Amino acid sequence: MSDCLFCKMVSGDIKADVVYQDDKVLAFRDIHPQAPWHVLLIPKQHIANLNELHNLELGGYLLRTAAQLATEHGFAESGYRTVFNCNGDGGQTVFHLHMHLLAGRQMTWPPG
Numbered sequence: 008m009s010d011c012l013f014c015k016m017v018s019g020d021i022k023a024d025v026v027y028q029d030d031k032v033l034a035f036r037d038i039h040p041q042a043p044w045h046v047l048l049i050p051k052q053h054i055a056n057l058n059e060l061h062n063l064e065l066g067g068y069l070l071r072t073a074a075q076l077a078t079e080h081g082f083a084e085s086g087y088r089t090v091f092n093c094n095g096d097g098g099q100t101v102f103h104l105h106m107h108l109l110a111g112r113q114m115t116w117p118p119g
């Protein structure tokens with residue numbers, strides 16, 4: 008999608024601080040980190056949000072990759088949080104599906 012910020016990161020038109028990528032997903036550091044380790048994991052294909060995710064294999068791949076990245080960065084045991092914000096009440100500001108991966112501090116509940 009030509010006017011989508013995260014599609015531009017996939018294409019390389021906008022530089023991302025890339026943590027991991029393969030043919031299906033891209034993971035990069037959030038520009039405004041809310042935890043010592045704050046990564047966004049996105050499908051390379053444009054999908055607006057969780058409402059539009061119908062590909063079960065891709066959904067599972069995102070989850071599995073998130074767990075692998077957290078493990079590789081040393082957070083499997085201490086713990087981490089995964090978040091998909093969806094639409095207005097969910098607090099979504101970028102309309103390309105992304106999973107927040109947050110770690111490195113004690114998270115609180117309920118979320119704000």
Ligand code: AMP
Nearest residue numbers: 036037038039040092098099100101102
């Ligand atoms: P959300 O509010 O769930 O849609 O999350 C969007 C996230 O994208 C926010 O945490 C922003 O800090 C992050 N973000 C926005 N622009 C950039 C950028 N250029 N590079 C990295 N992260 C970004």
Ligand code: ZN
Nearest residue numbers: 011014053103
């Ligand atoms: Zn996009």
